Amino acid sequence: MSVPEKLGVNKYELDEGHPHIEVNNTVCQQVCGDKMCLFICPAEVYSEQHGVIVADWAGCLECGTCKAACPAEALSWEYPRGGFGVIYRYG
Ligand code: SF4
Ligand code: SF4
Numbered sequence: 001m002s003v004p005e006k007l008g009v010n011k012y013e014l015d016e017g018h019p020h021i022e023v024n025n026t027v028c029q030q031v032c033g034d035k036m037c038l039f040i041c042p043a044e045v046y047s048e049q050h051g052v053i054v055a056d057w058a059g060c061l062e063c064g065t066c067k068a069a070c071p072a073e074a075l076s077w078e079y080p081r082g083g084f085g086v087i088y089r090y091g
Contacts, residue, residue, distance in 0.1 A: 007043060007059070014058050015084035020077065021045070021057040021066075027074035028053050036069045061086050 023046075028035070035053070037046040043059045046066065055075075062085055067077040079085065 003042075007061075009089055010061070011087040011089060012058060013080075013084045013087060015080050018081060018084075019055070019057045020080045020085070021055040021060060022076040023053045023055050024074045024076070025052050027072050031072045032070075032074065034071075036071070037066050037075070040065050040069050 023037075029051075035048070037053065037055075038048060042063065042065070043061050045056050045060050047054050047056070053074075060080075062079060064077070067075050
């Protein structure tokens with residue numbers, strides 16, 4: 001089974017209008033060279049668009065890797081509100 005196929009097994013309850021990840025791009029641009037968030041997220045939530053880091057938080061697996069890896073604490077990250085976020089259908 002490929003990674004996209006595995007991710008497709010999950011279900012997501014989207015909390016519209018309440019992003020649980022926010023990126024402070026001022027910090028990113030001032031201090032970050034490696035931009036680890038673009039490489040370490042298993043769900044490829046992060047992308048760079050016209051020099052700005054964007055988090056497509058709706059597909060987040062809630063593993064916390066990006067928050068731990070960000071060297072500058074540029075991420076505001078918290079679990080989605082109760083009842084929202086990823087649902088692992090097979091545990
Ligand atoms: S790793 Fe952190 S500081 Fe670096 S680009 Fe990503 S969010 Fe910004
Ligand atoms: S918590 Fe995990 S899945 Fe969610 S954005 Fe961060 S690295 Fe990606």
